[in-house]
Every structure is written in C-alpha cells, then in structure tokens.
Amino acid sequence: MIPAELVHILYLVAIVAEAMTAALSAGRRQMDWLGVALLGSITALGGGSVRDVLLGRHPLSWVEHPSYLLITSAAALATIPVAHLMGHLRRLFLFLDAVGLVVFTIIGCDIAMGLGMPIVVVIASGMITGCVGGVLRDILCTDIPLLFRAELYATVSIVAGCLYAGGLWLDLPHDLVMVGAMLIGLAMRLLALRFGWSMPKFVYTESLH
Amino acid sequence: MIPAELVHILYLVAIVAEAMTAALSAGRRQMDWLGVALLGSITALGGGSVRDVLLGRHPLSWVEHPSYLLITSAAALATIPVAHLMGHLRRLFLFLDAVGLVVFTIIGCDIAMGLGMPIVVVIASGMITGCVGGVLRDILCTDIPLLFRAELYATVSIVAGCLYAGGLWLDLPHDLVMVGAMLIGLAMRLLALRFGWSMPKFVYTESLH
C-alpha cells in the first residue's frame, strides 16, 4: 500500500507544480490575479477532467474533492510573490513537471483499467491525464500547444503507460510495475531535457487549400 | 415565485444579449452568416453546456429546449442589419452583458446546489456558467480570453456566487438573497466598468523554458 499513498502525495506535489508553472505562463500574458488562479487550476486539473468527461466518469476529481481547486488556486497565487526566484528554481520545476507527467499518466491508466477499458484506451487515458492540462494552458494563452513539439513529452507518457499496462498484463507485482514505469518514464523525460532529445518533426510547406 | 419567473425572463434577455455581442466579434473576424449564428449560440449557451458536461448533468439546456438554439441564432443574425446602430447602444449592451453575468451565475449556483454539491463547487459552477461562454468566443476568435484580463468579470461572478450561497447558508429568505446577490454583483460590475476598476495584474517577463 505504500505506492498508493506515495502516488497520492506525488499527485498533490504534481498539481502544485503544474499550477505554479502555469502561473508563470499567465504572468507572461499579464493576466490578473484571478486569471492566474484560474489558469493554474485549469492546467493542473484539466487533464483529469477531460479524461473523466470522455470516459463518462462522474463526479470529476475536483467535484468530489473541492480542496484540489483551493490547493491549485493557492499554489498559482503563491507564485506571484516568489516569481523572481523561479529562474533559480528552473531545474526543480522541470523535475517536478516531469514527476507530474508520469504520476498523472499512471493515475489515468489506473482509472481506465478500473473501468475495464481495452489496452489502447488505457494508454490513451494515461496520455490524456498527463498531457491535456498543458494543452489547455497553451490554448488559453493562444500558443500552439507545446505538446505537439516538445521534447518527448507525450512520448514519455505513452511509454510509461505501455510499461505499466504491459507489466500488469504479464502479472508482475503491481507495486513493482508502477514504480518501475514511473522511474523509467521520469528518466526518459529528464534525459530528453538534458540532451535535447526530440522526435523527428514533419515539415510540410505546400498548401492543400 | 416571482423571482423564479424573473430569472427565466432575465435568462432569455441575457442569452439574446450575449449572442448579439458575440455576433459583433464574428463581424470583426469577417465570419459568414452561419459563422455568426454559430458563434452567437456557442457564446450564449456554451457556459451552461460546459457546466452540465463537467457536472455530468443531462440533457443539456439546449437539448431539452431546442428553442434556445433558435433564439440565439436568430438574435445573432438579427445583429447584422442593425450593427451600425450598436455603437450608440454600447452602454445598453454592456449593461445587458452585466445582467447576463449575474443571472448566469445565480442559475449555475442553483443547479449545483440542486445536485447537492459542496460550496466550492457551487461557486465554481456559477462562475463557469457566467464566464465560459465568453472564453469559448475568444478561443474561437483566437484572442487571449478577455476573462483573464478584464474588469472584475470573473470576480463579480465569484462575489455574487459567494453572497448567494452564503445568504442561503445563513437561512435568509431565498428570494431576498437571490435578488440581493444579483443587484450587488450587477452594481460591482457596472462600477468596475465606469471607474476602470480591475484586479492587479501579474507581469512576468522571464522564460522558464
């Protein structure tokens, strides 16, 4: 049961970290304080919300645990007075963001498996949980979603989901598979950040229309 | 029961006003007539639709009452021939938009309370109902949502929701609380527009990535 508690603690760390990095995006767009709190909450909780809406699973996590809304709003607002320090904490936040990515992914896979979904949907559920919050943040800031161009972001989510689902399908011990999938995903993301790994890009310059 | 009927009439006025102002946004982007009707309907009915989808509440209002779709489409289209007059009616539309904000908010709170939701979700439901339509309009026009930067827009929604939920929690008479919350929210929004009140902005210029 230690991993289940560990995952919950990591989840709380992750939504705080996601809300804080989203707050910096809000600051770059000169949003007001309420906009900062909203963008932080949408980014941190949006992936799980979209997953639950697509899977028809109610109530959503923040409807069942409204404290999550308060935590993410508070984390986003707390970023404002400490923003000048964030540059020094850049590496810490990239690390926490990577932790969030794998934790969200495993939680998303778990939920879809609990609903008896087929394996492709399990992995899609993990990726939606891990990645959609950042996509919503980018859409609300009218950026082209970083997801579609960043260093192995969604790829890490798919790999971690495949390892997790595959390990369980092989009947390996649950806690081992969970910790292993998270650590391998985390290492992959950190190495991609360190060495600038990325997927090949598709560059097309003609216009079809 | 007068307030319940009053709220329904104000709701109809509000969706008409929201559809008409959205039509002007469509005109600024040179959308075609059908685009005008669609953007008007999405703006007027989108907040309630997102709320219902997030709360798992079906059927959505326009599915149950398809006439709402016809009303908002007609209102948006009717804006085209009278657009040259809208400049003179600027204050009227800002007033009706403010009415819509507080009416949508109270309706959203009411629906979440009817589902037995906790207070934080009730207030979030009010804010989603009041504000998300405009966010969808801005996303479809590829603007950064005004909500995150405008004069106390979402703030008014939260204050009205808190007053309404708080008043009912104190067991004050329902109609009094409803009318009071709407009037105070309306006054706050109109004063913010008149005097340019806004929340402090968070300005951050460094790049974390």
Place this chain on the structure above:
Amino acid sequence: MIPAELVHILYLVAIVAEAMTAALSAGRRQMDWLGVALLGSITALGGGSVRDVLLGRHPLSWVEHPSYLLITSAAALATIPVAHLMGHLRRLFLFLDAVGLVVFTIIGCDIAMGLGMPIVVVIASGMITGCVGGVLRDILCTDIPLLFRAELYATVSIVAGCLYAGGLWLDLPHDLVMVGAMLIGLAMRLLALRFGWSMPKFVYTESLH
C-alpha cells in the same frame, strides 16, 4: 441494409481522409511525429466525441472501437512519407473531405434520432459530427476556425441534415432518403468548391468595448 454497410465503409474512408489532411496541417506547423498522429486522431474523431459528450452518450466511438484510434494515427503517420505527392492528389482529398462531411453528418443525425431527440437537436448533432473535428484542428493550430469562413462547409451539413430528417419525417424509404441527402450535400459542397460559392460575410469594423 446495403446503405448501412456502405455508410460504415464511407465512415472509415472519411476518418482516414480527415486524419491525412490534418497531418498536412500538422506539418505546416512543424509538429513532431506524435503530434501528427494526435492531431490526425483528434480531427477525425473529435466531432463524434464532442457530439457524444454533449448528448451524454457513452462509451464514445473510439472507446468502444479503439481500432479507430489506431487507424487514424496510422493514416496520419503514413501521410509523412507521401506528403510530396499530396499536391497532385489535392482534388481527391477535397472530394474525400466532402464525402466525410456528409457521411459524418448523416451518422450524427442518426445517433440523435436514435436517442429520440427533437429535430433541431438532430440537425445540430449532424453538424457537430461533421464540422467540430476541423474546428478542433484549427484551434490546436491557433487558426481562426475555417468553418466560420469557408465555402458552405457547415451550410452543407445543415442542408444534408434537414433533407435527411425531413425525408424520414415524410415517411419516405430510409435508404433512399439517406443516399439522396448524401448525394445532394456532396454535390452542393463540390459545386461550392468549384465555383467559389460562399455565404455572405458579416464585416464589422467598430469596437464595442
């Protein structure tokens, strides 16, 4: 029963064609390979997903048939090596896109009728199924949705939906009505492309705010 099988085959052709044209949009934004697969899947399956979420209908098609996700991802990825040929196939893809529009529309109408929805919702369901995938693609590429400005795109969807629902209401034979509505919608779209037909645009240059 031939039309039912025909519709299913045309559906598969249509999601492949939608995924492939979306892949070209991804290439124009220099997305990576995974971004290409994701944008292709979201574009091809997003309209039906939004329809089902709004109507409260679960499971979504790709949750029930995960192979659809694999088909659209594969089609999008297969576009990368053949992209240099796509310019020559421009007319074929515009034709397949038009086929997809009317097929998606009829399927969307069918589903809403199966749920006993009123006629306005049936037609809206057809239009959402036919058009929302492209809107999601444009939002994720931060374009103003083409839908709101293109040659009779959503209009064709509404006309085909009205013909289909109207023909059934008149008790005409189902297969005849389905094929007729699809052919008329297809012809309308192709003629609009050929002759540059479009709806009148609403151009508004003043600022209300």
